[in-house]
Amino acid sequence: MNKIILSILYTSLLIAYIVIDIAFNDELWDVSKSFALSMQKSIPVFEQLVYEFFSDIVFIPPIAAFYCFIYDDNKLNSLLYLSVVVTSVTTNEILKNIYHQARPYMIEPEIKSLKCNSDYGKPSGHSQNSLVMLILMPVLLFPSIKQLRRNKVQVEFQENLDKGESHSGYTIYSIKTSEIRNSQQQVNTNIQSKCKIAMKLMLIIFILLSIVMTGISRIFLGVHSLGQVILGWVWGIYITLMYIFVIHDPLKQYILKLLNPQRNRLEEINHFIPMSFFLLLILLGLSLGLLKLNSLVYYDKQDMSKWIARINECQSTHYTKDSPQILFNSCFQLTAIGAVITGLLVGAMLAQGSYEEGLFNKWRQKLPKMQHFKRLLLLLLPYLFLIPFLFIQSNSVVIQLICKILPLSFGAGFIINGVFPTLLRRFNLQIPGDFLFLCQRKYLLGDQSQNSLYQQIKEYNDQYQHTL
Known part of the structure; x- marks a missing residue:
């Protein structure tokens, strides 16, 4: 689809949700207050540690980007990843100064403040930035992660074939040998397919779980309302989709062109x-x-x-x-x-x-x-x-x-x-x-x-x- 059409589509959906958010702001605040109070009735130590972990998960992807820049071929993508994250953080702070909405613990005396963030609360920076970071991490930092298991299986398959071959200077081919090899190839192809699907599913589940838990943890900790979290997710989705489908390819090609020694x-x-x-x-x-x-x-x-x-x-x-x-x-x-x-x-x-x-x-x-x-x-x-x-x-x-x-x-x-x-x-x-x-x-x-x-x-x- 044309990039201009995609840009218009994503922007239109963003504007539509912004209108909905403004219209139902009070209702979302009331629902969020009830949700936060119900979560904070009892605060087991383990539960609080889990929420605090997901609240701080945003610090992990930058470490992964640093690793890729130092120890991997994927250096340009690492810098582009850093730039998108910085853009998301900056955008979030500008939006907070536009909305100038307080955090729940600043307004509601019943809500406990388990974190003490002191800037404005809307939209949620953790929700927005964690979504951008976690979705772009496999896309930019580890684009070949889905091939890791496949390559391992291929190496093992080749090693098995090498062990089974005759090393007398020639190879005797027969129908039986061909059938065995075809059978081995079919089995290993099925293993490849299953491993790839399993890895993709695990990765998708981890990313989705982390994004959702990050938002919920911010409500539990008393520093964001439901409306602030959802708006953060919406902005995060917008930045991510715009970058992946509209900006990344032409931007990367332009940079590579600038770095061409000719x-x-x-x-x-x-x-x-x-x-x-x-x-x-x-x-x-x-x-x-x-x-x-x-x-x-x-x-x-x-x-x-x-x-x-x-x-x-x-x-x-x-x-x-x-x-x-x-x-x-x-x-x-x-x-x-x-x-x-x-x-x-x-x-x-x-x-x-x-x-x-x-x-x-x-x-x-x-x-x-x-x-x-x-x-x-x-x-x-x-x-x-x-x-x-x-x-x-x-x-x-x-x-x-x-x-x-x-x-x-x-x-x-x-x-x-x-x-x-x-x-x-x-x-x-x-x-x-x-x-x-x-x-x-x-x-x-x-x-x-x-x-x-x-x-x-x-x-x-x-x-x-x-x-x-």
Whole structure:
């Protein structure tokens, strides 16, 4: 189906649910209140631990993305996955500042606050982001997961055939031998099919269970209403479908085209770096506008004082309406996480590296453990320079955003795509298939060609064959 038609269809369905959500907001709140109170009547320790696990499951997929970027061929998809997650988080915070709806424990005295989130509650960030992360994880990070068992069965089948063959220099074929082999092939084909179906079912069940349990856990913990959770799911579905069916393929092909060594990248650098900062300024401008709108127009002193009092009671703090950690101030700060994408773009453009998928795993297997450790160290050490920013504290939300959140977010992206590949090249730890692979300076002069990259890879090939 045409991508434009799909975009219109998904957007229309999203708008339709938004209208329904607005119309039935009070009814959903009442149902959610009754549901939460019934769940919180008795709180066994094990049950609470289960809900807290699913509430924190959103931290697992980023770890998987980090693993794929370091130890797998799927490096570009790992970065695209990170970018989609960052986009979802940023979108969620903007929406919270638009809805400016309190969390249940801030309003309903009967609902216990088992978590003490202090920003707005609608839509649920955990529900939205967990859906995006969990569905995109097999799609982007592990697209070949369904083939793992199949490959294993094929290897075992081939090994069995090899053991049964004659090694006298020739093979005697007979009807009986052919029938046995055909029978073995049929049996193993059936095993393949059953294993693939079983793995797919287990994966689908795990993803669906995790998504549902994450939403329910947020209601149980008193930090979200049913309407907030469902709206988070709807936005998560929208972002996921739009990315998978509309954005991913053309975006990936465009990036691969930019990273083709045949192209001169000076024009792209001059274009992308200003554009990335311009988009970041638009994002921050929108967020700042919502911040001021909330503090000047939507700010109800009596209601806000009650909400802040519940937050302070839950967290044992003394926040005021101007504290950067709460409500619209917190939402404003978290939109700056979008600067991660700017850091990724700027780093990639300045590094001017190339990317050839499918080469990395071949070379990674030949590296000694010490080389792996050094490479990981070169990625992690630059992040030490960001640690001082973590300790910056200010009562001004704007100062804290400019001096803390922006440097941390931009720096995190820039280190991955800019500093890390440069250090790998500098310390001679780069291997073909890295993202980004930096050619020697002599290959960057004049018109670049595909042969220059392959010549560089051949040099690395000779070097590693000699040293390993």
